[in-house]
Amino acid sequence: MSSETDYRPVSRSGRVNQEAVPYLKRDVAERICDFEEVILGYDNELAEEEASRCMQCPDPQPCTLSCPAGNDIPEALWQASQGNFIEAALVFAATSPLPEVCGRVCPNLCQQGCVLGKRYGAISIGKLEAFVSDVAREAGALAITVPEEKTGKHIAVVGSGPAGITIAEDMAKLGHEVTVYEAWPEPGGVLVYGIPNFKLEKRVVGYKIQDLRDAGVKFITNSRVGENVMIEDLQHEYDAVFLGTGAGIEATMGIPGEDLEGVWKSTDYLVRANVKEEMRPEDKKIVPDIGKRVAVIGGGDTAVDCARSSIRLGAEEVTIVYRRTEAEMPGNPTERKICLEEGAKINYLQAPVEYIGDENGRIKAMKVIKMELGEPDASGRRRPIKIQGSEFIQDVDTLELAVGYWPDPLLGDKTENLETYKWGLILTDEEIGATSREGVFAAGDNAHGPDLVITAVASAHKAAKSMQAYLEGKTIVLPQPKPRRKK
Numbered sequence: 001m002s003s004e005t006d007y008r009p010v011s012r013s014g015r016v017n018q019e020a021v022p023y024l025k026r027d028v029a030e031r032i033c034d035f036e037e038v039i040l041g042y043d044n045e046l047a048e049e050e051a052s053r054c055m056q057c058p059d060p061q062p063c064t065l066s067c068p069a070g071n072d073i074p075e076a077l078w079q080a081s082q083g084n085f086i087e088a089a090l091v092f093a094a095t096s097p098l099p100e101v102c103g104r105v106c107p108n109l110c111q112q113g114c115v116l117g118k119r120y121g122a123i124s125i126g127k128l129e130a131f132v133s134d135v136a137r138e139a140g141a142l143a144i145t146v147p148e149e150k151t152g153k154h155i156a157v158v159g160s161g162p163a164g165i166t167i168a169e170d171m172a173k174l175g176h177e178v179t180v181y182e183a184w185p186e187p188g189g190v191l192v193y194g195i196p197n198f199k200l201e202k203r204v205v206g207y208k209i210q211d212l213r214d215a216g217v218k219f220i221t222n223s224r225v226g227e228n229v230m231i232e233d234l235q236h237e238y239d240a241v242f243l244g245t246g247a248g249i250e251a252t253m254g255i256p257g258e259d260l261e262g263v264w265k266s267t268d269y270l271v272r273a274n275v276k277e278e279m280r281p282e283d284k285k286i287v288p289d290i291g292k293r294v295a296v297i298g299g300g301d302t303a304v305d306c307a308r309s310s311i312r313l314g315a316e317e318v319t320i321v322y323r324r325t326e327a328e329m330p331g332n333p334t335e336r337k338i339c340l341e342e343g344a345k346i347n348y349l350q351a352p353v354e355y356i357g358d359e360n361g362r363i364k365a366m367k368v369i370k371m372e373l374g375e376p377d378a379s380g381r382r383r384p385i386k387i388q389g390s391e392f393i394q395d396v397d398t399l400e401l402a403v404g405y406w407p408d409p410l411l412g413d414k415t416e417n418l419e420t421y422k423w424g425l426i427l428t429d430e431e432i433g434a435t436s437r438e439g440v441f442a443a444g445d446n447a448h449g450p451d452l453v454i455t456a457v458a459s460a461h462k463a464a465k466s467m468q469a470y471l472e473g474k475t476i477v478l479p480q481p482k483p484r485r486k487k
């Protein structure tokens with residue numbers, strides 16, 4: 001963070017109190033014909049201009065406080081405003097191993113802290129982060145530096161999403177030998193097998209995985225720990241184990257007709273639509289024939305990603321069906337706006353109660369009920385209540401379920417002393433990432449529940465610190481069991 005001694009007078013920027021510089025986006029008509037990235041972001045000149053709007057707020061800067069990873073945003077923006085794009089990228093990279101990714105997909109929690117927000121529009125920190133990181137990538141400046149002399153300690157990381165990537169990098173930088181086990185054919189977690197290309201091109205994740213390989217990190221793919229290899233086995237072979245297994249089990253609503261042909265769970269659908277055939281597992285080679293009318297159930301980022309993928313696969317009418325109103329919608333509002341621009345519709349205060357099939361067992365329609373909002377529920381959002389007698393039939397050719405995720409219970413079920421709770425979340429001390437099993441750490445969606453790339457990064461950094469303390473022989477206090485569901 002900037003200190004008193006390097007305080008930069010705001011007048012130096014010359015752009016204080018000016019409107020946001022718009023970033024570039026591809027035209028709708030062009031972009032819905034392919035799966036390539038939609039947001040083009042900034043060029044050199046626009047980036048300097050936008051970054052120079054930063055007021056360089058005194059410490060503690062609200063943007064940095066709002067970023068779960070604590071990125072030193074004012075310093076990065078100062079460097080960018082001076083045209084020092086590589087230096088700016090290195091500031092972001094100092095606290096986040098995924099600046100190119102977060103710049104593209106983060107809902108920009110940092111921007112919510114920007115003091116310019118209300119009056120002039122927050123600085124587009126995410127777009128600047130993506131821009132400067134791409135410049136640094138092009139210049140070969142994002143390589144991971146690891147000590148030549150190794151510590152002799154070996155770390156197993158299970159899962160190669162943002163949490164696994166973060167701890168793999170942190171531990172490799174400390175001189176440990178890291179091996180990552182991944183169930184999918186390629187590393188990257190949801191960044192590859194979930195988030196569509198039009199938000200985040202796979203090549204961006206590929207660069208990061210290559211950086212890790214270049215730093216000596218090994219990846220063992222097509223390997224689901226808990227099946228052939230157990231955590232106990234890993235603990236015999238490695239000095240510490242990290243679980244970054246995410247929350248990959250897809251929820252359903254348990255309503256009649258969910259097993260009809262043409263009803264897809266979101267990840268299954270997104271993987272088939274967005275991932276190259278050679279990167280997909282054998283059981284996901286077929287790309288769905290979706291017909292003309294697609295309905296997506298849900299209201300978060302996943303629902304929006306499904307809707308936008310369906311538009312690109314040729315659907316003529318794409319409707320997101322959400323049981324609350326826009327005010328309660330959980331996803332990124334910018335992405336939602338882009339989705340509407342691309343032609344999707346959102347039907348608020350509605351929920352399906354039944355899917356109806358044709359004589360061949362394929363979905364042809366759904367029965368939908370209208371809702372109204374009642375009192376707030378445990379999530380703090382107003383509870384949707386069915387309006388009896390308001391049911392109607394909507395014709396659909398394809399139905400996509402994007403109604404939530406929970407962690408795979410496999411590891412909790414198969415591993416002694418690895419406590420889980422609620423829907424299979426791994427019990428951890430959130431501040432240190434220690435699980436109830438000594439020498440095993442966990443962070444990301446499997447520990448705090450489905451959330452964001454940046455929160456997985458932030459929690460994995462904490463787990464890396466305590467794993468290092470454990471390797472140094474310090475005492476780690478293990479979390480105490482909570483009431484839990486364990487089979």
Ligand SMILES: Cc1cc2nc3c(=O)[nH]c(=O)nc-3n(C[C@H](O)[C@H](O)[C@H](O)COP(=O)(O)OP(=O)(O)OC[C@H]3O[C@@H](n4cnc5c(N)ncnc54)[C@H](O)[C@@H]3O)c2cc1C
Pocket residue numbers: 105106107158159160161162163164181182183184188189190191194195196199223224225226244245246247248270301302305332408410411443444445446450451452453454456
């Ligand atoms: C469709 C979709 C869109 C999203 N969009 C955004 C967005 O725009 N912005 C944002 O910030 N967040 C978004 N998110 C959320 C974000 O992607 C996740 O919060 C983040 O990826 C969590 O990181 P993770 O490392 O904890 O888990 P994951 O990314 O889920 O990675 C876990 C990895 O562990 C592997 N694994 C699981 N079990 C095992 C096992 N037993 N053995 C070996 N490997 C195993 C999985 O195969 C997976 O590769 C989105 C999520 C989805 C599903």
